[in-house]
Amino acid sequence: DAKTTQPPSMDCAEGRAANLPCNHSTISGNEYVYWYRQIHSQGPQYIIHGLKNNETNEMASLIITEDRKSSTLILPHATLRDTAVYYCIDALTNTGNQFYFGTGTSLTVIP
């Protein structure tokens, strides 16, 4: 079963920042926080991951609280193409891609 909790859906205006929350109540010390997204029925796409520190790449920023019990994925300037289901996952990095997906957050970017 998934170990994370996310709101089922969110809306965001085009051009604004989308902030997607995730609760990681059972995350262990050596598990990373991963974010993936799935557009329509395509295969999931990697966005970003982190352990303790905040991370940023060309797609998004990841904010992890100090106690690591929650994280926020930030899409700084949402576009219509960012409409997708977003999944946060707790996983180890050295045991293969054993990901336990929940139902994610369905983000709709509104024109």
Next chain:
Amino acid sequence: NAGVTQTPKFQVLKTGQSMTLQCAQDMNHEYMSWYRQDPGMGLRLIHYSVGAGITDQGEVPNGYNVSRSTTEDFPLRLLSAAPSQTSVYFCAVGGGTEAFFGQGTRLTVV
């Protein structure tokens, strides 16, 4: 996604038939895995492999077999298809940093 090839893209089976879903990669990565996704649900892990000759069960392994004789290929076998196995199947390659998912195989069992 480039580097991960799943075949076929669509398949209809009759109950009790067997088939093999193919997954091939050209990224020379050790980690490969299979997931299924039912309507309105997230992906669930079926089997995974951390290298040639090594496989293990995931969350929902019943009714499926896998083998990993080469780094490049990780086939998923349905031994006797059941309607409950109607789903979209995704193969994933890589891990540690990021995993690359195939475009999926949509399987219907009637």
